[in-house]
Amino acid sequence: GAVVSQHPSWVICKSGTSVKIECRSLDFQATTMFWYRQFPKQSLMLMATSNEGSKATYEQGVEKDKFLINHASLTLSTLTVTSAHPEDSSFYICSARGRGGRGINQPQHFGDGTRLSIL
Amino acid sequence: RKEVEQDPGPFNVPEGATVAFNCTYSNSASQSFFWYRQDCRKEPKLLMSVYSSGNEDGRFTAQLNRASQYISLLIRDSKLSDSATYLCVASDSNYQLIWGAGTKLIIKP
Numbered sequence: 421g422a423v424v425s426q427h428p429s430w431v432i433c434k435s436g437t438s439v440k441i442e443c444r445s446l447d448f449q450a451t452t453m454f455w456y457r458q459f460p461k462q463s464l465m466l467m468a469t470s471n472e473g474s475k476a477t478y479e480q481g482v483e484k485d486k487f488l489i490n491h492a493s494l495t496l497s498t499l500t501v502t503s504a505h506p507e508d509s510s511f512y513i514c515s516a517r518g519r520g521g522r523g524i525n526q527p528q529h530f531g532d533g534t535r536l537s538i539l
Numbered sequence: 540r541k542e543v544e545q546d547p548g549p550f551n552v553p554e555g556a557t558v559a560f561n562c563t564y565s566n567s568a569s570q571s572f573f574w575y576r577q578d579c580r581k582e583p584k585l586l587m588s589v590y591s592s593g594n595e596d597g598r599f600t601a602q603l604n605r606a607s608q609y610i611s612l613l614i615r616d617s618k619l620s621d622s623a624t625y626l627c628v629a630s631d632s633n634y635q636l637i638w639g640a641g642t643k644l645i646i647k648p
Contacts, residue, residue, distance in 0.1 A: 426582075454636075463543075463626070463640040464583065513582050528636065530582040 423447055424516050426531025434539055435506060441499045441534045443514030450516030453497040454528060455489060458511045470497055504538045511535050542566055545627050545639040553647055556617055560642045562627030563609045569637070571630035572603055574612050576623045577641065583626055586612075614644075622646045 423446040431439050443453060452471050456464040468484075470476035470491035478484045488500040497516075501508055515528035545562045552558045564572075572589035587594065589601040589610050600613040614621055627639040 461547075461640075463638040465638075466635065469635070511580070528585075530584070533580075533582045535580070 424450075424514065424529045424531045426514050426534055428534060429532055430535045430537075432537045432539065433504065436503055437538075439501045439504055439536060441501075441512055441514070441536075443497045443499070443516065443531050445495045445516045445518070445529070448516075448518040448529075449494040450497070450518055451494065452517045453491055454515045454517075455487070455497075455499050456513045456515065458513065458533075464513065467499075501536065504536070506538045509536055509538045541640075542637045543627055543629050543639040545625075545642045547640060547642060549643040549645050551645050551647060552617055554617060554619055557613065557615045558617055558644065559611055559613045560625055560627075560644075561609050561611050562639055562642075563607075564627075564629045564637070565608070566629065566631060566637070567605075567608060569629040569631055572601075572610050573628040573630070573636075574599075574601055574610075575626040575628060577626055578623050586625070617644075617646050619646050619648060 425444045427442045454469050455467045457467050458464045466479050467482045468476040468478045468489050470489050472491050472494050476489035491497040511533050513533040514531040517528050542565050574586040575583035576586045577583040587596050587601050589603045591603050593602045598615045602611045622645050624641040624643045626641045629637045
């Protein structure tokens with residue numbers, strides 16, 4: 421099946437540090453990638469949607485200058501949390517969807533997630 | 540009101556029993572529906588898509604009721620390994636996924 425690799429899986433860093441998370445589709449071309457955030461005992465919340473070669477579309481309330489998303493190729497998207505603070509500590513998950521066929525029933529394929537802890 | 544609502548549980552169920560979850564969605568324009576399973580501190584994994592005619596995959600059966608705007612998941616002969624959080628997801632016409640908060644299921648031996 422389709423595989424999405426997300427790296428790193430766990431990050432602990434000091435407040436003020438910028439953290440980059442990579443999301444790669446390993447065996448398919450991901451025309452669209454999604455970035456989610458999940459706080460404990462809460463549902464996944466979509467942060468932004470990115471299509472290859474174009475700017476990401478951010479959800480309301482998500483600061484695009486703080487969460488920089490780059491989708492430079494059909495297999496790679498990155499999320500950079502700039503100047504991270506303790507309130508940014510969360511579980512960040514990427515997902516990817518390929519092209520072709522009827523997109524309406526295409527599920528997303530998820531990365532393993534990145535647990536970010538800001539001290 | 541949340542767009543996708545689920546009973547958070549937990550549902551404590553003995554091994555071998557049958558358990559059912561419901562999930563309601565508020566956007567009548569929602570087009571696709573899915574059930575995902577999420578283990579603690581892991582990413583969600585697709586369990587099954589939900590089709591209008593209902594669909595079955597082994598011990599799992601999913602149903603969609605558009606008139607009442609709910610979907611259901613039935614698990615028969617539950618196993619210890621079924622313990623997880625089950626997430627209900629609706630997709631709108633722009634393919635954006637709206638997630639429920641999940642229902643926690645605990646299967647007891």
